[in-house]
Amino acid sequence: MSTVNKSRRDFLKLTSLTGGGLLLGFSWFSAEAKAPIVAAAPEAAATLGFNSYLSIAPDGLITILSPNPELGQNIMTSFPMIVAEELDADWTKVKVLQAPLDTKAFERQVTGGSGAVPHSWKLLRNAGATARAMLMGAAAARWTVPVEELTTSDGFVIHAKTSKKAGYGELAEEASKLPVPKEVKWKDRKDFKLIGKEIKNVANHDIVTGAPLFGLDFYREGMLQAMIQRPPAFGMKIKSVDAEAAKAMPGIINVVTFKNNVAVVGKSTWEIIKARRVLKVEYEKDGNIESTDDHNTLFKSLLDTGTPTVRRKDGDVETAFKNAAKVIRSEYQCPFLSHSPMEPQNFFAHVREDGAELIGPTQVPGAARSDAAKLLGIPEDKITVQITRLGGGFGRRLKTDYSNEAVELSSILKAPVKVSWTREDDMTGGSYRPAVRYRFEAALDASGNMIGYKCRGVGINSGNPTRENNFPAAAVENLLIESVEHRSPITTGAWRAPITNFLAFAEQSFLDEVAEASGKDPIQFRLDLLQKVKTTPVGTVGYSPDRMIAVTNLAVEKSKWGVKKPGVSQGFSVYFSHRSYVAQVAEVVMKNNKPSVTKVWAACDCGEVVNLSGARQQVMGGIVDGMGHAMFSKLTFKEGEPQEKNFDTYRLIRMREIPEVETYFVDNGIDPTGLGEPALPPTGGAIANAIYKATGKRVKSQPFLDDPVFTAKAAPLRAAPKKVVPPKKTKLPPSSLKKSKVQ
Amino acid sequence: MPKYNIQVNGKNQEVDVAEDTPLLWVLRDSLHLVGTKYGCGIAQCGACTVHLDGAAVRSCMFPVSAIGTGKITTIEGLSEKGDHPLQVAWNEVDVPQCGYCQSGQIMTAAALLAENPKPTMNQIVDTMHGNICRCGAYHRIREAVKLASTKI
Numbered sequence A: 001m002s003t004v005n006k007s008r009r010d011f012l013k014l015t016s017l018t019g020g021g022l023l024l025g026f027s028w029f030s031a032e033a034k035a036p037i038v039a040a041a042p043e044a045a046a047t048l049g050f051n052s053y054l055s056i057a058p059d060g061l062i063t064i065l066s067p068n069p070e071l072g073q074n075i076m077t078s079f080p081m082i083v084a085e086e087l088d089a090d091w092t093k094v095k096v097l098q099a100p101l102d103t104k105a106f107e108r109q110v111t112g113g114s115g116a117v118p119h120s121w122k123l124l125r126n127a128g129a130t131a132r133a134m135l136m137g138a139a140a141a142r143w144t145v146p147v148e149e150l151t152t153s154d155g156f157v158i159h160a161k162t163s164k165k166a167g168y169g170e171l172a173e174e175a176s177k178l179p180v181p182k183e184v185k186w187k188d189r190k191d192f193k194l195i196g197k198e199i200k201n202v203a204n205h206d207i208v209t210g211a212p213l214f215g216l217d218f219y220r221e222g223m224l225q226a227m228i229q230r231p232p233a234f235g236m237k238i239k240s241v242d243a244e245a246a247k248a249m250p251g252i253i254n255v256v257t258f259k260n261n262v263a264v265v266g267k268s269t270w271e272i273i274k275a276r277r278v279l280k281v282e283y284e285k286d287g288n289i290e291s292t293d294d295h296n297t298l299f300k301s302l303l304d305t306g307t308p309t310v311r312r313k314d315g316d317v318e319t320a321f322k323n324a325a326k327v328i329r330s331e332y333q334c335p336f337l338s339h340s341p342m343e344p345q346n347f348f349a350h351v352r353e354d355g356a357e358l359i360g361p362t363q364v365p366g367a368a369r370s371d372a373a374k375l376l377g378i379p380e381d382k383i384t385v386q387i388t389r390l391g392g393g394f395g396r397r398l399k400t401d402y403s404n405e406a407v408e409l410s411s412i413l414k415a416p417v418k419v420s421w422t423r424e425d426d427m428t429g430g431s432y433r434p435a436v437r438y439r440f441e442a443a444l445d446a447s448g449n450m451i452g453y454k455c456r457g458v459g460i461n462s463g464n465p466t467r468e469n470n471f472p473a474a475a476v477e478n479l480l481i482e483s484v485e486h487r488s489p490i491t492t493g494a495w496r497a498p499i500t501n502f503l504a505f506a507e508q509s510f511l512d513e514v515a516e517a518s519g520k521d522p523i524q525f526r527l528d529l530l531q532k533v534k535t536t537p538v539g540t541v542g543y544s545p546d547r548m549i550a551v552t553n554l555a556v557e558k559s560k561w562g563v564k565k566p567g568v569s570q571g572f573s574v575y576f577s578h579r580s581y582v583a584q585v586a587e588v589v590m591k592n593n594k595p596s597v598t599k600v601w602a603a604c605d606c607g608e609v610v611n612l613s614g615a616r617q618q619v620m621g622g623i624v625d626g627m628g629h630a631m632f633s634k635l636t637f638k639e640g641e642p643q644e645k646n647f648d649t650y651r652l653i654r655m656r657e658i659p660e661v662e663t664y665f666v667d668n669g670i671d672p673t674g675l676g677e678p679a680l681p682p683t684g685g686a687i688a689n690a691i692y693k694a695t696g697k698r699v700k701s702q703p704f705l706d707d708p709v710f711t712a713k714a715a716p717l718r719a720a721p722k723k724v725v726p727p728k729k730t731k732l733p734p735s736s737l738k739k740s741k742v743q
Numbered sequence B: 001m002p003k004y005n006i007q008v009n010g011k012n013q014e015v016d017v018a019e020d021t022p023l024l025w026v027l028r029d030s031l032h033l034v035g036t037k038y039g040c041g042i043a044q045c046g047a048c049t050v051h052l053d054g055a056a057v058r059s060c061m062f063p064v065s066a067i068g069t070g071k072i073t074t075i076e077g078l079s080e081k082g083d084h085p086l087q088v089a090w091n092e093v094d095v096p097q098c099g100y101c102q103s104g105q106i107m108t109a110a111a112l113l114a115e116n117p118k119p120t121m122n123q124i125v126d127t128m129h130g131n132i133c134r135c136g137a138y139h140r141i142r143e144a145v146k147l148a149s150t151k152i
């Protein structure tokens, strides 16, 4: 149980009834006092878009607005679950609506960084618990009984002594007149009825019936449609445009050039696509024109000659390496990747004299608005943003390029317009997972202890491609983490589990290399290092060694690590990202000289699991995503031009290729941490380590299947190298692993 | 522009579009049936799958002029109340993540079950292999198809 303080002005009370409307409502997040709200019905309130609220109608229907963009992480289900849990509501009477952008009512209306649930956990619990307390107060007054004698269940307040029972709907009006309690009690987690259970996605019905949920589905009478031709290569700009032929095509209303964009405007998609084909645009050089081959050369030279930024330095690395009995050195590389959300980019904008309206799929509605305000030179409060459902995001929709284009075009056309991208536009239009190359070095003493560790990452527009405080930092006396940046015209951005989506593979592969060189089982090797972090940590510790040990042990136990199966090889990986811990064991069998991943066990510690069904989805999806991109995907460049432009050449994982997945969650009652991303990073490393065991071949670049060893019709690869000893059982920390939930 | 009379979800519709217009854009732009999705436009992803006389076709590469008297069914017309065994199973198994690919997945599966009501898991996987789900909901997609096949 905990208590919280809430000031009265955090809450809004809806005292007016119009057409059987709202009775009790309050803001989840607002710190601003507002006038009481009058609304005819929840739908009307939502479309008016004036506030965040939870409302209870006379018939007991509870409406909850979900503020954060939904892109498949299932936030529209898990947020309301938390409120409904503390409210002790009947889940079948809860209705969820997507809220528009409202920075006064909501905090952090962003989808990214697996941060929504961790950020809002307490706020959401307070919202539910406060409403429940007020409903109980109303019942106590009505029945003149002490509030302590009351209980709640499934949307009713109950007084057992007198067998009295009243629905939340009937109590809501009285409740709304009571003072807002200063302190509320939270449920004990053993009493949870929703949290930790499998609750179905609230949008399922709309999705399976094809309801118009997504930005691309948005249509308004009178709106124009447009597609934009952008430069075909990075480092190019427009030299001249001849739009005569395009303008003469049927259905074309206008062709507009702005910045490096040529927009073809019409009324229907196909007419626009056809007209765009006859556009004649000449381009000229505007910066470096780079190819993947250049990057390969560059990577190697920058690893040696680049000026590094030191990200972390512990001890005396030079001496450690000088005194080492053995030094292991290895390099890993990853290509650019496209985000390729299933729904290509699109945005609707209507710029008027007195303001602007934006509608579309964005992970950052606030940034879309502030960019629009800057572009148009008008105040932000003159701009509204409605968030549609996102057909995937993966980080691509953290960028505002595509909403900005729509704003600019609408302001030029002085008309409402929806700008849509083709798949080719999306794949060639920029903002990729950056390409990175790492060099790792480890120094071992004569007994095989790792006394020195170095990692230098060279990234192309990657920012810091390291996670300097992550494991094995704090476990090694002498450590140096550095990065080198190459600036390129090729645009990059956050891609699901930014940086760690590749770094984890590289680092977890390298740790296996070091374990082998030191003659240890790879898991025992990691556990020994983690033990050192617990007893004698070096410098800042950016993670919990106990939680990492717990997921490691759980993965070992569930996968029966070390038990031999003929023809099957296992690989291990464990990673901390987005405040969560995930260990994975992958099983690989060789088929026709190619590795096939048959099974992955995932042991996750994301604290409290909010929705078990959604959580498993995120883990399975993360593994499929991590595996698919590690095995198959790459985006390459020739003279600045992306060579893969659609799904015929840009390879995504498909159904036949997926492994069986078993998911386990550590049940430790810690406040929830992220889960949209953390299951992805460990997958590549677990697979690569299994491939090594199966073949003796260490894959050092992605996609794995591009490795000449697997592409050539070579003789079968040699079998697994040396035998490894299974790890000793490590004592678990007391808080972890009371029980695990089995998929 | 030529006019075409096409039958969609049991209704006759007249559309006035160029003969090479893919059925996908006729559905989405002319008829505002947006349950059928655009994912690639080159028959690679299956997001645009509809039925033509019961068979799954990729509407993004199917020109309106080739429809003739064929009967088109889209996700909106798969069942009256959204209660086709596949739609029910999709909720039962809680398949959707972002949901964007799912109408195409369901239409592909529906054509399979119409032809082969009791497919093996391998047959399901072979058929569904053509549909991309970028969110990686593949495990539950195949499970839901299997579940629906037990209810048909």
Ligand code: FES
Residues within 6 Å of the ligand: B037, B038, B039, B040, B041, B042, B043, B044, B045, B046, B047, B048, B049, B058, B059, B060, B061
């Ligand atoms: S949009 Fe038709 S198959 Fe992808």
Ligand code: FES
Residues within 6 Å of the ligand: A072, A342, A391, A392, B096, B097, B098, B099, B100, B101, B102, B132, B133, B134, B135, B136, B137
């Ligand atoms: S659920 Fe997102 S693409 Fe399939």
